[in-house]
Amino acid sequence: MVIDFHLDRGSGVATYLQLVHQVKHALRLGLLAPGDRLPTAKEVVGKLAINPNTVLKAYRELEREGLVAGKPGLGTFVQRSLGGASFADRTRLRGELGDWLTACRAAGLDAEDVRALFSSALLDAFREETA
Numbered sequence: 444m445v446i447d448f449h450l451d452r453g454s455g456v457a458t459y460l461q462l463v464h465q466v467k468h469a470l471r472l473g474l475l476a477p478g479d480r481l482p483t484a485k486e487v488v489g490k491l492a493i494n495p496n497t498v499l500k501a502y503r504e505l506e507r508e509g510l511v512a513g514k515p516g517l518g519t520f521v522q523r524s525l526g527g528a529s530f531a532d533r534t535r536l537r538g539e540l541g542d543w544l545t546a547c548r549a550a551g552l553d554a555e556d557v558r559a560l561f562s563s564a565l566l567d568a569f570r571e572e573t574a
Contacts, residue, residue: 462501
């Protein structure tokens with residue numbers, strides 16, 4: 444799979460970090476796997492109209508973290524994935540989460556209500572894990 448980068452210019456997050464976060468997100472969701480090639484800096488620059496050094500900085504950061512490796516003349520390739528669940532488990536859990544979100548909307552919650560509820564439950568779940 445080839446990742447399709449996008450930017451939120453109003454987010455306040457540095458452009459290179461947005462690229463890093465998107466790669467990590469794709470790795471966690473299983474959308475990118477070891478051996479997959481990331482778009483070339485030239486391809487990303489052409490799509491997003493950003494400085495090539497920004498793309499290279501993002502790729503260097505991912506390389507420093509051991510997630511990708513550059514192969515001269517060939518491109519930048521994913522070395523390892525993130526997340527512990529299998530693709531099937533992630534797919535099932537995403538479906539269950541979708542059902543939960545539908546129930547939240549039916550109960551009259553808006554996006555901010557759901558975000559607050561989810562954040563609270565997430566903190567509780569992982570607080571118990573580390574306690």
